[in-house]
Amino acid sequence: MKTDFCVLGGGIMGLATACTLSETSDSQVLVLDRHGVGSEYSSSNDVNRVFRYSYGSDLLYTTMAVESQKLWRKLEKESGQELLLSTGLLLLHGADENANRFNEASYRTLSHMKLGADRLDKEDLKKRFPQFRSEEAFFDPHGGVLLASKALLALESLAKAAGVKFQQGQARDIVFEEHPYVKTDTQEKIEFRKLVVTIGPWSNRLLRNGLTSIRPTRQQLVYFRPHAGLDHFRPDSCPVFFTDRHYGLPAAGIDAVKLSPKELSESVDPESAKRSVDDEQIIDCREACRRFVPDLADGEVVQTKVCLYDMTENSDFVIDKDPERTNVVYGYGFSGHGFKFAPLIGKLLAELTQDEKPGFTLERFSILPARRRTPALGAHLGKGEYSGQ
Ligand SMILES: Cc1cc2nc3c(=O)[nH]c(=O)nc-3n(C[C@H](O)[C@H](O)[C@H](O)COP(=O)(O)OP(=O)(O)OC[C@H]3O[C@@H](n4cnc5c(N)ncnc54)[C@H](O)[C@@H]3O)c2cc1C
Known part of the structure; x- marks a missing residue:
């Protein structure tokens, strides 16, 4: 099988990315999820999640929350559903x-x-x-309060209406031959032009050595x-x-x-x-x-x-291309505080996938360990909660 954009993972990040890709291009988009979209195993599956601007003295996350709130409101309009109370x-x-x-x-x-x-x-x-x-x-x-499970369903139905295809299956390997492909647990080959990997707590399984792990x-x-x-x-x-x-x-x-x-x-x-x-x-x-x-x-x-x-060492996300294989884009390490940013992260991952300049500076979200900040006091808490100093 062949597709232009293959998205691995049908949690909130994969769905938000697939929706943006289908809105901003005429290319084929396929979402592959091991347990099915928003299954009970995914970190996105729950009744509700916290939305907040409060991020201590962290201006980047605060600004991202402001931007993300606008995108949640847009998603509410598009889906006709109340998602953010x-x-x-x-x-x-x-x-x-x-x-x-x-x-x-x-x-x-x-x-x-x-x-x-x-x-x-x-x-x-x-x-x-x-x-x-x-x-x-x-x-x-x-x-x-973000109505999390409802948001998953809203994104899934918008994606389906826009022509995104969904398939259940586990990506076992990413193979880089002349035509790169994902090999699934059933030995199926899914050839892609661009691959987006958003598999949350399972991310380490599809990361090559030298990239930030979780x-x-x-x-x-x-x-x-x-x-x-x-x-x-x-x-x-x-x-x-x-x-x-x-x-x-x-x-x-x-x-x-x-x-x-x-x-x-x-x-x-x-x-x-x-x-x-x-x-x-x-x-x-x-x-x-x-x-x-x-x-x-x-x-x-x-x-x-x-x-x-899916904790990174410093609680900062990873939103980046593999520097050696630039047709693979990664979004993971959301460290217990990613849901509120999902529409924005979907947009940023879609921009990277389409080789566009991302709308936010992504330096802090590098996939290379050496480019990432050293953990600050309070990083052990998850949720991006630094001491604010
Ligand atoms: C208890 C808890 C509370 C949280 N509270 C908040 C909160 O209040 N506010 C907030 O902003 N954030 C919160 N978060 C964080 C937020 O929920 C996550 O950051 C977000 O849901 C991550 O989404 P994701 O799509 O990256 O991962 P997931 O939702 O985990 O999706 C990953 C998907 O990948 C699939 N998959 C795995 N391996 C493969 C493979 N090899 N091939 C194909 N598919 C695969 C899985 O089946 C899964 O569906 C919380 C998280 C948890 C766990």
Whole structure:
């Protein structure tokens, strides 16, 4: 089989790239996914994901979030679906100095960029968001909830309508002969003009030596339903929130509030990672709630999920061509914070694929380890959460 553009991976990044390629060219686009588009194994598969402008003092990610929000709104128009709920993001002051510095730096950055952000003292917080407890908090009005699974479906149907072809199968090898091709698990050869590789936690398998590798980690999510009901936890009254070591999302797309640790869990092999949640994790989430969101602390656990991060050493993404094989473009290492940027990343990967100048400077996202920044304090947290210094 032959195609102009072959996209490996039908997670949010592969779909966003395929959509842009089909919109901006008349070429044939094929998406190959091992488990099928947006399967439960992919990191993109979940009810909801956090959107935020807050990135400490990191101007690049903040600017990318501003741009990405416009593209999510465009995607909502094109698909006729509501995908990004504006709830704001509440950054709660706690005992973790790194997290506190990140919160303060985010506030300063948003204020400096005239994007608006509020500082709330204990009394302000009680009046505005009585569900939460903290001595101090910052509010990023641009935070929100992305309805992740719905976004996957929206992109898939837009791609299909634009003529993108989908196939289930696993790429085993990329073969560089006169006509380069992908060899699949069923020995099929897919000849391509350009290849885009967006296979998330499985990326190491299709990287040659000398390119930036990733560390897949097992992350756990717990959905709580408070006994007193969800009135204070709907998206119209409850923002997305960050505590010392956890983050949470209001009941959006599901009748329960999601809690998850920001910190990285253990490294795993994506083939054999345990896909159920540990009891200790549920206890840990309850403890965080007891301190910051008491009504949730004894809530009923209605759903749990394990998802894999594809961590780079410094939490920065990889968005680059293979310098020796420039017909192969890579997008991976989204380090637990990529979803919010998906439409923008899809655009950037499509630009690289079509040999156009990318709309953002991609220096920080180099595939060459020597060109990448050394890890900063707080990089261990994933989610691009640096200390803000
Ligand atoms: C628990 C958790 C919480 C997160 N929270 C947030 C958040 O709040 N906000 C945010 O912005 N981001 C968040 N992220 C990060 C975000 O979800 C990911 O960065 C994003 O979904 C990555 O998408 P992807 O398409 O690169 O990878 P994936 O969605 O994992 O897709 C990769 C696809 O490649 C396929 N594949 C693998 N190997 C092969 C092969 N050899 N051949 C063919 N196909 C293959 C897989 O089947 C899979 O479908 C979170 C991630 C996790 C795990």
